[in-house]
Amino acid sequence: MITPQTLKGFRDFLPADAIKRQYAITIIRKTFESFGFEPLETPALEYLETFSGAIGEDEKLFFKFEDQGGRNVALRYDQTVPTCRVIAQYPEDIKLPFKRYQIQTVWRSEKPQKGRYREFLQCDADIFGVENRTADAETVALSIQIYKNLGFKRPIALINDRALYTGVPYAAIVVIDKLGKIGEDGVVSELTRKGYTKDDAEKLLSDTKNKKPNKELETIFSYLDSYGMNDNYRFEPTLARSFSYSTGTIWEIIDPNFASGSLCGCERFDSLVSRFSNRSVSGVGFAVGFDRTIIAMEELNLFPPLTTATAVVVTVFNESLLPNAQKIASKLRAAGLATDLYPDPTVKLDKQIKYAVNKGAPYMIIQGPDEAAKDVLQLKT
Amino acid sequence: MITPQTLKGFRDFLPADAIKRQYAITIIRKTFESFGFEPLETPALEYLETFSGAIGEDEKLFFKFEDQGGRNVALRYDQTVPTCRVIAQYPEDIKLPFKRYQIQTVWRSEKPQKGRYREFLQCDADIFGVENRTADAETVALSIQIYKNLGFKRPIALINDRALYTGVPYAAIVVIDKLGKIGEDGVVSELTRKGYTKDDAEKLLSDTKNKKPNKELETIFSYLDSYGMNDNYRFEPTLARSFSYSTGTIWEIIDPNFASGSLCGCERFDSLVSRFSNRSVSGVGFAVGFDRTIIAMEELNLFPPLTTATAVVVTVFNESLLPNAQKIASKLRAAGLATDLYPDPTVKLDKQIKYAVNKGAPYMIIQGPDEAAKDVLQLKT
Numbered sequence: 001m002i003t004p005q006t007l008k009g010f011r012d013f014l015p016a017d018a019i020k021r022q023y024a025i026t027i028i029r030k031t032f033e034s035f036g037f038e039p040l041e042t043p044a045l046e047y048l049e050t051f052s053g054a055i056g057e058d059e060k061l062f063f064k065f066e067d068q069g070g071r072n073v074a075l076r077y078d079q080t081v082p083t084c085r086v087i088a089q090y091p092e093d094i095k096l097p098f099k100r101y102q103i104q105t106v107w108r109s110e111k112p113q114k115g116r117y118r119e120f121l122q123c124d125a126d127i128f129g130v131e132n133r134t135a136d137a138e139t140v141a142l143s144i145q146i147y148k149n150l151g152f153k154r155p156i157a158l159i160n161d162r163a164l165y166t167g168v169p170y171a172a173i174v175v176i177d178k179l180g181k182i183g184e185d186g187v188v189s190e191l192t193r194k195g196y197t198k199d200d201a202e203k204l205l206s207d208t209k210n211k212k213p214n215k216e217l218e219t220i221f222s223y224l225d226s227y228g229m230n231d232n233y234r235f236e237p238t239l240a241r242s243f244s245y246s247t248g249t250i251w252e253i254i255d256p257n258f259a260s261g262s263l264c265g266c267e268r269f270d271s272l273v274s275r276f277s278n279r280s281v282s283g284v285g286f287a288v289g290f291d292r293t294i295i296a297m298e299e300l301n302l303f304p305p306l307t308t309a310t311a312v313v314v315t316v317f318n319e320s321l322l323p324n325a326q327k328i329a330s331k332l333r334a335a336g337l338a339t340d341l342y343p344d345p346t347v348k349l350d351k352q353i354k355y356a357v358n359k360g361a362p363y364m365i366i367q368g369p370d371e372a373a374k375d376v377l378q379l380k381t
Numbered sequence: 382m383i384t385p386q387t388l389k390g391f392r393d394f395l396p397a398d399a400i401k402r403q404y405a406i407t408i409i410r411k412t413f414e415s416f417g418f419e420p421l422e423t424p425a426l427e428y429l430e431t432f433s434g435a436i437g438e439d440e441k442l443f444f445k446f447e448d449q450g451g452r453n454v455a456l457r458y459d460q461t462v463p464t465c466r467v468i469a470q471y472p473e474d475i476k477l478p479f480k481r482y483q484i485q486t487v488w489r490s491e492k493p494q495k496g497r498y499r500e501f502l503q504c505d506a507d508i509f510g511v512e513n514r515t516a517d518a519e520t521v522a523l524s525i526q527i528y529k530n531l532g533f534k535r536p537i538a539l540i541n542d543r544a545l546y547t548g549v550p551y552a553a554i555v556v557i558d559k560l561g562k563i564g565e566d567g568v569v570s571e572l573t574r575k576g577y578t579k580d581d582a583e584k585l586l587s588d589t590k591n592k593k594p595n596k597e598l599e600t601i602f603s604y605l606d607s608y609g610m611n612d613n614y615r616f617e618p619t620l621a622r623s624f625s626y627s628t629g630t631i632w633e634i635i636d637p638n639f640a641s642g643s644l645c646g647c648e649r650f651d652s653l654v655s656r657f658s659n660r661s662v663s664g665v666g667f668a669v670g671f672d673r674t675i676i677a678m679e680e681l682n683l684f685p686p687l688t689t690a691t692a693v694v695v696t697v698f699n700e701s702l703l704p705n706a707q708k709i710a711s712k713l714r715a716a717g718l719a720t721d722l723y724p725d726p727t728v729k730l731d732k733q734i735k736y737a738v739n740k741g742a743p744y745m746i747i748q749g750p751d752e753a754a755k756d757v758l759q760l761k762t
Contacts, residue, residue: 002430004470004657007454010426012467014474015419015481022420033690034714036721038396038740039403043500044425044456044486045391045444049383063426065446068490073388075425086393089385093395095739097724100396105425109449119424127724134703135724145714226704227711276385309414322515323607330608333415333526340417343478343508343516358476359419 009110009118016307016360020294021121023306024150025103028123028288031149032101035142037125040100042082048072050085053275061108063118075107079124080272080283087128088276096129096281115260115291126285128273133216136249136268136284137223143253143264143286144224144232150293151302152255155263158236159220159251162268164211168204170244172196176208177240180261211237220249245269249284258296264288307360311338314365315352316345317372324372328365390491390499397688397741401675402502404687405531406484409504409669412530413482416523418506421481423463429453431466434656442489444499456488460505461653461664468509469657477510477662496641496672507666509654514597517630517649517665518604524634524645524667525605525613531674532683533636536644539617540601540632543649545592549585551625553577557589558621561642592618601630626650630665639677645669688741692719695746696733697726698753705753709746 006012013021029039048064051074063075076082079102087094102124110116125142127135140157147155165173175190182190184205191201213221213235224233233251241250248268255263266286273281297303312332316325322345332339340361342352349366356364367377387393394402410420429445432455444456457463460483468475483505491497506523508516521538528536546554556571563571565586572582594602594616605614614632622631629649636644647667654662678684693713697706703726713720721742723733730747737745748758 001655001659002466002657004431004466005428006424006470007426007428007448007452008450010424012424012470013420013422014467014471015421018420018422021422033719034717036691036694036719038690039394039399040396041394041399041402043387043391043393044488045388045500047386047388050385063448067388067444069389071388085383085385086395089387089393090395095736097736099721099724107425119426130725132725132727134697134726138722138724223703223707226707274382276383278382309419310417313417316515322604326604326607336415338414338417340480341519343480343519344511344513345515346513355476355478 007118009112011117011119015309019306019309020297020303021290023303024290024294024297025121025123027149028146029101029103031142031146032123032125035099035125035138035145037099037101037142040083040086040102041104042076042079042086042102044076044105045073046076046082046085048074050074051077051081058108061110063107063109076104077108078106079104079122079287080126080269080285081275083124083126083128084273084281084283085276087273087281088279091277091279097135098128099125100128101125115295117291121290123288123290124285126283128283129281130284131270131282133219133249134223136216137220139266139285140220140233140249140251141224141227141229143251143266143288144229146288147253147255147263148232150297152296152300153257155232155253155255157224157233157251157253157266158239158262159217159233159249160236160239161214161217162241162247162250163214163216164208164237165240172204173240176205176238179238208238216249241265241267243267243269245272247271251286253286255296255300257300260292260295262289263293263296309338310340310359310361312363312365313340313342313352313356313359313361315349315356316342317349317366317368319345321345321367321369321372324367328367328377388499390493392498392500396690400687400690401684402671404684405671405675405678406502406504408530409527410482410484412523412527413504413506416480416506416519416526418480418482418523421464421467421483422485423457423460423467423483425457425486426454427457427463427466429455431455432458432462439489442491444488444490457485458489459487460485460503460668461507461650461666462656464505464507464509465653465662465664466657468654468662469660472658472660478516479509480506481509482506496676498672502671504669504671505666507664509664510662511665512651512663514600514630515604517597518601520647520666521601521614521630521632522605522608522610524632524647524669525610527669528634528636528644529613531678533677533681534638536613536634536636538605538614538632538634538647539620539643540598540614540630541617541620542595542598542630543622543628544595544597545618546589546621553585554621557586557619560619586619589619597630622646622648624648624650626653628652632667634667636677636681638681641673641676643670644674644677690719691721691740691742693744693746694721694723694733694737694740694742696730696737697723698730698747698749700726702726702748702750702753705748709748709758
């Protein structure tokens with residue numbers, strides 16, 4: 001006999017959880033489409049070279065192997081890089097500007113810990129082929145709208161521009177990005193370990209904190225204002241986003257009522273497509289951190305009471321009344337109600353009732369012989 | 382520069398195709414739920430031993446490798462075996478009967494050919510823990526209803542019972558299963574190659590063709606009749622289903638107007654859970670062949686005219702009118718219309734119009750300065 005077990009960092013989603021996930025995915029998908037973004041799907045497996053060199057220091061996190069044909073392949077590590085490949089691969093089909101969303105699983109061989117898994121869902125939206133900051137404003141607005149539609153009271157986009165870090169080495173940007181986690185003392189001491197003097201480190205941090213928005217950011221802010229999102233963004237000069245490919249606008253979505261960090265990471269990236277093509281195609285967009293978003297929704301009680309996809313369980317009083325139960329189920333299904341007909345007429349009614357209760361179905365129907373004769377039924381809640 | 386390419390047998394779905402797939406998935410998901418089935422998700426990677434030994438002769442088709450921790454792992458080969466693992470792994474959470482559906486990707490290292498890929502979607506529904514044939518009738522009815530809801534005029538379930546093959550060796554069952562593809566002569570000659578005399582082979586085939594439904598099948602047929610599905614099934618004594626784990630009821634869905642074979646494979650399987658547990662838990666259900674179903678829907682013109690998720694493109698006449706365009710887009714989105722605001726106000730109007738036409742959006746909105754002054758707009762179709 002084989003021990004039933006899942007691999008470390010991988011999860012089963014039993015119905016109650018799968019239903020919650022589906023509820024959130026449906027809202028996210030609809031919001032993407034409400035902003036004119038189109039769905040795209042790319043394969044779970046790609047040639048390793050598609051990813052390698054694009055992600056920076058994270059390549060040890062690839063799930064990679066040699067396939068039966070001796071090809072070096074990797075599981076989808078992110079969705080932005082494959083989309084850049086798609087744009088280069090189908091120049092006739094993909095017209096610019098290209099607004100696409102993608103809701104698929106990605107795999108990273110991280111050390112599993114609370115809230116961090118080796119297999120997780122990403123919900124991405126990006127605009128490709130627009131340098132004008134209107135595209136940034138549209139994607140910021142979309143990222144805010146997603147959290148509004150999920151029920152968050154006041155999602156806030158913390159916005160910055162990588163251009164404000166001109167002249168700052170990438171290694172220092174990575175340290176400043178940790179400010180929220182390790183605090184100012186932590187940043188200064190980590191910078192000094194990287195070769196800064198204490199004075200220089202303190203000056204870099206204080207200069208960063210005192211930066212003012214540039215013209216590009218002001219443009220984005222005024223667009224957000226005309227969307228009526230005045231309360232949903234904030235200039236945050238210490239926000240750095242640690243991806244090496246980030247350029248221009250960077251932002252994250254937080255909720256003041258959720259303390260465990262940002263829900264969504266977002267940036268402009270203007271050179272990724274050129275890995276695959278001579279075309280220079282800029283991009284701007286974000287990835288919803290789906291697991292963290294679900295955790296926040298649970299903490300903030302944003303899910304409706306969902307434990308089952310079923311609205312009503314039709315019980316079967318006995319085998320000879322099964323055709324009646326089937327007719328009732330047919331009618332309810334035709335009326336659009338998710339209807340579970342108990343699948344075994346030989347099982348006693350009390351066990352069937354227990355099944356309906358366990359399942360959490362809001363309604364249950366019982367029709368005994370007397371009721372069947374009168375063509376009526378009992379509806380229990 | 383990296384050549385942008387996909388691996389053999391793997392596909393990108395650009396928006397027009399992704400939208401079609403999503404259209405079909407939504408109908409299938411709703412139909413599953415309308416019959417009281419609950420969603421389940423399992424990981425893409427499992428311990429290799431979860432799959433090995435369960436599938437029979439197909440193990441060379443596994444995508445398997447050693448992960449960074451030295452574990453032998455395999456990509457999800459099917460969804461029935463992982464569900465059996467789940468039932469064994471969470472005895473407290475999974476109450477029987479358990480009706481679950483699963484819509485996830487599976488991977489098989491097959492030789493790619495027309496309509497056969499190495500990565501493809503499966504849509505499964507199964508009832509676990511019910512030996513009574515009412516469960517079989519429910520899943521047959523569900524499989525028919527899916528194709529009705531997808532728009533097929535007259536989907537037909539070809540139904541048989543593996544019990545009618547009692548005494549016939551599995552190797553011969555596999556041959557008879559090919560009858561539709563290789564014809565009677567093909568079956569007879571392949572059976573002789575497997576050691577049958579020509580007379581015995583002919584007798585086996587003719588006996589098989591002349592079988593009559595057993596009591597269990599009659600029960601299922603009468604359930605289907607009371608669902609009003611009299612025209613949607615047929616007893617088919619030569620149907621064999623080549624899976625070694627099939628027991629009891631077996632069926633496939635075909636459409637008489639679609640010549641390229643069955644759309645959905647279905648069976649009872651009464652011993653799979655026992656691989657993982659001492660509990661004996663029977664199962665019955667099916668997997669929608671999603672790719673073939675999509676091909677059939679295209680052939681039979683069952684898709685509505687879908688090329689974009691976007692209902693309307695709002696153009697931006699010039700940069701100073703962008704706030705007006707944003708207000709129009711906001712209102713339309715709030716009214717539930719998928720609204721694409723052109724993301725670059727510096728681009729000339731004719732190029733924006735071309736974008737909307739290319740995208741296939743049914744409506745386009747233009748508001749110039751005169752119209753903005755009067756607070757009206759032009760709606761173009």
